[in-house]
Amino acid sequence: MASIGVIDYGMGNLHSLGKALERVSDSGRVIISYDPNELLKCDRLVLPGVGGVRECMKELQRLELNEMVAEAARSKPMLGVCLGMQVMLEWSDENGGVPALGLFPGRVTRFPDPPEDGSPNRLKVPHMGWNRVRQVQQHPLWRGVPDQTWFYFVHSYHAVPTNPAHIMGSTDYGASFASAIARDNIAAFQFHPEKSQNYGMMLLANFTQWDPA
Amino acid sequence: MLAKRIIPCLDIDRGRVVKGIKFEDVQDAGDPVEVARKYDAQGADELVFLDITASVDDRPTLFQTVEAVARQIYIPLTVGGGVRNCADVRALLSAGADKVSINTAAVDNPDFVSEAGGRYGVQCIVVAIDAKRVNKKKEPVRWEVFTHGGRKSTGLDAIEWARTIVQKGAGELLVTSIDRDGTKGGYDNELLRAISDAVSVPVIASGGVGTLEHLYDGFHDGGVDAVLAASIFHQGTYSVGEAKQFLTDKGLLVRR
Numbered sequence A: 001m002a003s004i005g006v007i008d009y010g011m012g013n014l015h016s017l018g019k020a021l022e023r024v025s026d027s028g029r030v031i032i033s034y035d036p037n038e039l040l041k042c043d044r045l046v047l048p049g050v051g052g053v054r055e056c057m058k059e060l061q062r063l064e065l066n067e068m069v070a071e072a073a074r075s076k077p078m079l080g081v082c083l084g085m086q087v088m089l090e091w092s093d094e095n096g097g098v099p100a101l102g103l104f105p106g107r108v109t110r111f112p113d114p115p116e117d118g119s120p121n122r123l124k125v126p127h128m129g130w131n132r133v134r135q136v137q138q139h140p141l142w143r144g145v146p147d148q149t150w151f152y153f154v155h156s157y158h159a160v161p162t163n164p165a166h167i168m169g170s171t172d173y174g175a176s177f178a179s180a181i182a183r184d185n186i187a188a189f190q191f192h193p194e195k196s197q198n199y200g201m202m203l204l205a206n207f208t209q210w211d212p213a
Numbered sequence B: 001m002l003a004k005r006i007i008p009c010l011d012i013d014r015g016r017v018v019k020g021i022k023f024e025d026v027q028d029a030g031d032p033v034e035v036a037r038k039y040d041a042q043g044a045d046e047l048v049f050l051d052i053t054a055s056v057d058d059r060p061t062l063f064q065t066v067e068a069v070a071r072q073i074y075i076p077l078t079v080g081g082g083v084r085n086c087a088d089v090r091a092l093l094s095a096g097a098d099k100v101s102i103n104t105a106a107v108d109n110p111d112f113v114s115e116a117g118g119r120y121g122v123q124c125i126v127v128a129i130d131a132k133r134v135n136k137k138k139e140p141v142r143w144e145v146f147t148h149g150g151r152k153s154t155g156l157d158a159i160e161w162a163r164t165i166v167q168k169g170a171g172e173l174l175v176t177s178i179d180r181d182g183t184k185g186g187y188d189n190e191l192l193r194a195i196s197d198a199v200s201v202p203v204i205a206s207g208g209v210g211t212l213e214h215l216y217d218g219f220h221d222g223g224v225d226a227v228l229a230a231s232i233f234h235q236g237t238y239s240v241g242e243a244k245q246f247l248t249d250k251g252l253l254v255r256r
Helices: A012-026 A036-040 A055-061 A065-071 A197-211 B032-042 B057-071 B088-095 B103-110 B110-120 B159-166 B190-196 B214-221 B240-249
Strands: A003-007 A030-031 A044-047 A078-081 A106-108 A127-133 A149-155 A156-163 A167-173 A174-184 A186-189 B005-013 B014-019 B026-030 B046-050 B077-080 B099-102 B125-133 B143-147 B151-156 B172-177 B203-206 B226-229
Touching: A003 A012, A003 A036, A003 B077, A003 B125, A012 A030, A012 A197, A012 B057, A012 B088, A030 A036, A030 B240, A036 A065, A044 A065, A044 B151, A055 A065, A106 A149, A127 A167, A127 A174, A149 A197, A156 A174, B005 B203, B005 B240, B014 B032, B026 B032, B032 B046, B032 B057, B032 B240, B046 B057, B057 B077, B057 B088, B077 B125, B088 B099, B088 B110, B099 B110, B103 B110, B103 B143, B103 B159, B110 B125, B110 B159, B125 B159, B125 B190, B143 B159, B159 B172, B172 B190, B190 B214, B214 B226, B214 B240
Parallel strands: A003 A030, A003 A044, A044 A078, A078 A186, B005 B046, B005 B226, B046 B077, B077 B099, B099 B125, B125 B172, B172 B203, B203 B226
Antiparallel strands: A106 A156, A127 A149, A167 A174, A174 A186, B005 B014, B014 B026, B125 B143, B143 B151
16 A cells, blocks of 8 residues: 655644645555664655754764665655745855755755845745746646645745755745655645645645656 | 735634623624635735633634634634744644744744754744834833733833744734723734835734725835734625725725
């Protein structure tokens, strides 16, 4: 039976993501675990995450999950969500600068803080709420999801992939930023599909059926 | 661009949605899952649950409620009421809340906000500020922070407090005007504007909504990022969909 492993490194809220995956994967099992061996047996993996990147990388290393992710990333369909996306790049500026997993070339940087002058169109940080995602390239995960669909975001840092071909979706917040990235068997979203109503569910359902080979 | 958010607020007492005027004359208004589902279908951008259960013995009931709602509703859920320490934060997040709202405990110990934000991420830490005008007539306007449902003065200037607590790690502020709460006369937009301009994080307006125009005024005059409303939605005066249509017609960007 097909199984989806949700990587539990002790931070953040896996409840919603786990429940959402259970709902969309009618025949598959959803396994929430921090055991690298158990996770390596799963057919596909989800790397979630909220919180700070330093703590996240520390926990991934302590639990020997970073090596497991690197190994699984060679072949298994893998999905990063929010901070789980950010740690897939090489480096994050958060917490004074932290080297990350490096599954995608590029870095993670902070939105500029708004000026303290009360100008009417200044942008608050965190970027919090519903924003649209432009599908800048076709991808099996977009199946059935209209271009410019609204998704729920909450983050202060965003990915800057070096290779523009890795950008799968982009979003405007002041400037345009990469809100979805993909290469080979790996995809990642800055927004929260598990908090984005029906089209979020559809993205997760597409992931459970994604066959990148 | 980012959409302006509309957030219905539900008062929860021992696992039921209740409505009442300022904690008096409280009436049962339904099952939280059913009410949450209704607002989700109407296009609510998030939901806020405020637990008003008096007894701490009934706390597990809240966790069950949060769990039941989070299992079925796929939009963000904020839970507030009686959040005192990191164990409370963790328990609510584990039950399925996406954010927790902290009020009195932030005033008692601002470092609690830093600790919770550091541990669980600032994005899930909402600090609720209940503010009241305290200047005398002809004096410049000044707001003070109150706790315990507006009964206890803290001596803190609301604008200064907003700045302080954001530095401590609040990811969002929920600002309620005690003067306006329950009046249906509109938000205190002067207060909202002052706080919104003073901080870098999103601000949610609360307290005083009676018409759809008031929601618009909160965005336009108050400069907020989201509006919270209870009675206009609960009493069926307006649906969330009607509110969004109104705001769209006025030229604001909302998710539809």
